[in-house]
Amino acid sequence: MYTFPTLEEIKLAHERIQPFIHRTPILKSEVINEMAGCEVYFKCENFQKVGAFKARGAANAVVKLSDEQKKNGVATHSSGNHAAALARAATVAGIKSYIVMPSSAPEIKKKAVKSYGGEIIECEPNLMARETTLQAVVDKTEATFIPPYDYFDVVEGQATCALEMWEEGIDFDTIMAPVGGGGLLGGTALTTKYISPRTKVIAGEPEGADDAYRSFQAKKLIPMDVPNTIADGLLTSLGKLNFQIIMEHVDDIFTVNDEEIIAAMRLIYERMKIVIEPSCAVPLAALLKNKEQFKGQKVGIILSGGNVDLGKLPF
Amino acid sequence: MYTFPTLEEIKLAHERIQPFIHRTPILKSEVINEMAGCEVYFKCENFQKVGAFKARGAANAVVKLSDEQKKNGVATHSSGNHAAALARAATVAGIKSYIVMPSSAPEIKKKAVKSYGGEIIECEPNLMARETTLQAVVDKTEATFIPPYDYFDVVEGQATCALEMWEEGIDFDTIMAPVGGGGLLGGTALTTKYISPRTKVIAGEPEGADDAYRSFQAKKLIPMDVPNTIADGLLTSLGKLNFQIIMEHVDDIFTVNDEEIIAAMRLIYERMKIVIEPSCAVPLAALLKNKEQFKGQKVGIILSGGNVDLGKLPF
Structure with missing residues (x-):
């Protein structure tokens, strides 16, 4: 059994990393809200230092x-x-x-x-x-x-992203993040459930790298063998620490295929005029695929990063 | 001789159009500042309603x-x-x-x-x-x-973009805008010279649609016959009203070729993680080509719009 970072520790981490990070903005789009049937708040970690929440x-x-x-x-x-x-x-x-x-x-x-x-x-x-x-x-x-995701200090750091979202004073019904190794999702779930236990934490995952979804359903960690998805930031298998956080604090994991990811990605480029990497588009794709479940809600979505090979955009 | 909008009229226009527009943010990039050798403030009209200052x-x-x-x-x-x-x-x-x-x-x-x-x-x-x-x-x-650019009410409206820039309290040494028909450039020049006569107003124009540059040099209006540039928002010829404003209030016009436009456009996508149309990249391309003239300055650049065909990005 692992120890999880506490809310106090997450707040201390946020103070500690101030000289290293941007406070990223939350953006909205009327058109996307209309399409989604709910109010979507995008936390723009694509504008973060090095272009990602990492x-x-x-x-x-x-x-x-x-x-x-x-x-x-x-x-x-x-x-x-x-x-x-x-x-x-x-x-x-x-x-x-x-x-x-x-x-x-x-x-x-x-x-x-x-x-x-x-x-x-x-x-x-x-x-x-x-x-x-x-x-x-x-x-x-x-x-x-310093492991990329399955590591106390790293999860504690990623958890500061949701902390900033909660500091905006928005009463989120749901917060969504993509899941690869699970560092961002784990940290987001911890912060969110500490601050607002009623808020649902839901992950989006590519069908072509769906080990978190399968692990979550089977209630045991199943590694990913040969991932195949355009969401190149989500190829890695879920970590052990993060799996435990997810089993305790994440409400659901939705999967989407690459076509759905690309459509959501294009929507964000066209309507919000911002550059994101494919992994970022996974939660919005999951929301649009299951929108009846989010009707009328305030949904926070973490746009995890913007480091995309512009010569290889899928549209 | 034409009558130009006064500062009072521009301020009234700004109040009048409040229900129709966003107040767009000003963004900066450390990497671009380092490359340019000056401090660049990007006024993001790509985030404007309908995706452009228009x-x-x-x-x-x-x-x-x-x-x-x-x-x-x-x-x-x-x-x-x-x-x-x-x-x-x-x-x-x-x-x-x-x-x-x-x-x-x-x-x-x-x-x-x-x-x-x-x-x-x-x-x-x-x-x-x-x-x-x-x-x-x-x-x-x-x-x-309602003409697209050579029209008092339109120029008066476009002039509100620079008004918002000046309201940020930044003491710009130079403000740059792209020039096509000249509505944005004319409005920007009027507002800027009313508020800060010492500030230089400089336009960027594509070599393949350089009628404003040639008109400015010849001191008479020379229309563009067959424009040919990737900057598809700047194909039109300079308007008469705008030509007169430009002759009185614009300090210089720099031209750049399509290769330079594409390089500046890519830089903005990669470093600022925002989506812009090619026309937007023209002033930054002009700045980078002539950077010794801007050394150490505070330079405001209007990113005019973000409506680009994503399937036809030039990289």
């Missing part, structure tokens, strides 16, 4: 390191946004970062890691290769491994 | 109609954003709108006009065809023609 968890983990740990730097494996976030947090804190990335990661995400001062070590695009390559890096450098 | 001028013109004129509705010709803006303003005011559009206009812009309740009349994509088709519509319906 800036929160990475900063929190780096700031909490001991002086001794800081000497050897940090290391991680990540398909993208956590990589950039950890590299930036490390550079801002004046320490080294070693980032193991799958060779298949989008070019824009590799470029970002480099520009933030991270050292990239490439590996084959599968979990096994990531883990063995990471172990070799840690053995050699004695850097502290 | 909402301002159209609303102002519609609200100022007499009750008698309102009975027969309004008509215009426009390659896009003015069309949508006038259709929406008319529908909100409860009157009819007839929109003459070139058959070559982007599909998204035609769709927008229809969705706002405008009646579209298509014509060949040249100024002559636009004008004769429009005349036929006006003869038949007795609607009031």
Whole structure:
């Protein structure tokens, strides 16, 4: 059994990471509200530092390191946004970062890691290769491994996103987030249930990487073997800590296919005039697919990031 | 000689159109500031109603109609954003709108006009065809023609965009806008020179539609024959009223080629995570091409609109 961050700890994390993050805006769209039949509040983490909510968890983990740990730097494996976030947090804190990335990661995400001062070590695009390559890096450098999602300090950091949403004074009936490894969803569920137990927390997940959905239904952790979805930020399997938070605090998980994800993504580009990555569009796609369940509600949706390869937009 | 709107009139217009418009945010990007060597403040009219600053001028013109004129509705010709803006303003005011559009206009812009309740009349994509088709519509319906840019009420409305920028309390050294027909540039120049005569007003214009640049240099109005640029919002020739405002109040016009426009456009998508149309990127492209002239300055740039055909992004 894992210990979860408390509301006090989440609030402390929010103070701790202030120098590292933006307070991102909440945007609305009349047209989308009309289509959805409810009031949707988009928390725009695509405008966050490094272009994704991952800036929160990475900063929190780096700031909490001991002086001794800081000497050897940090290391991680990540398909993208956590990589950039950890590299930036490390550079801002004046320490080294070693980032193991799958060779298949989008070019824009590799470029970002480099520009933030991270050292990239490439590996084959599968979990096994990531883990063995990471172990070799840690053995050699004695850097502290900061996991991308299944890690107390990271979940505590991601939980600060929902904290900002609640600070806006909106009485959300539902809060939605995408789920990949579960760090954002876990943190969002914790904060939300601490502050407003009546509010539903619902995840959106791609059908092509639906391990969280299947795990949630089966009440046991089922890893994802070969994910296949346009939502490249949600390919990883659910973490153990996050699975436990989700079983205790998440109300439902809805799946959507890539066509639905692309339609929701296009809607956000056309109507809100903002750039998001495909993973972001998953909760809105899930809402539009199940809109009778949200009728008349105030729904908060976390737009998780905006790091998309513009040369490969699906429209 | 034309009469120009006074600062008092521009302020009244701003009050008049409040129910029709958003107060759009000003955004900044650290990375772009570093690249530009100055502080750039982007006024985000891509987030404006109908996705463009044109909402301002159209609303102002519609609200100022007499009750008698309102009975027969309004008509215009426009390659896009003015069309949508006038259709929406008319529908909100409860009157009819007839929109003459070139058959070559982007599909998204035609769709927008229809969705706002405008009646579209298509014509060949040249100024002559636009004008004769429009005349036929006006003869038949007795609607009031609201020109897209060369019209007192429209310029007065567009001038409210710079008014909002000045209300933010930023002491701009330079304000930049794109120039097509000159309504936005003219309005921006008037407001800016009324409020801060020392501030430079500089336009960006595509090389492939550089009639404003050539007119400005020659000190006489030279129309554009066959424009050819990706900046599809800037194809029209400079208006007479606007030419006079520009000769009196604009400090310089810089031209950029399509490659430079696309690079600046991509920079805004990647770094600011917002959706803009190519015309918007012209002033930033002009700034980056001439950055030694802006060193250390506070530069305001109007991002004029966000209505782009996502299926045809140039990257």
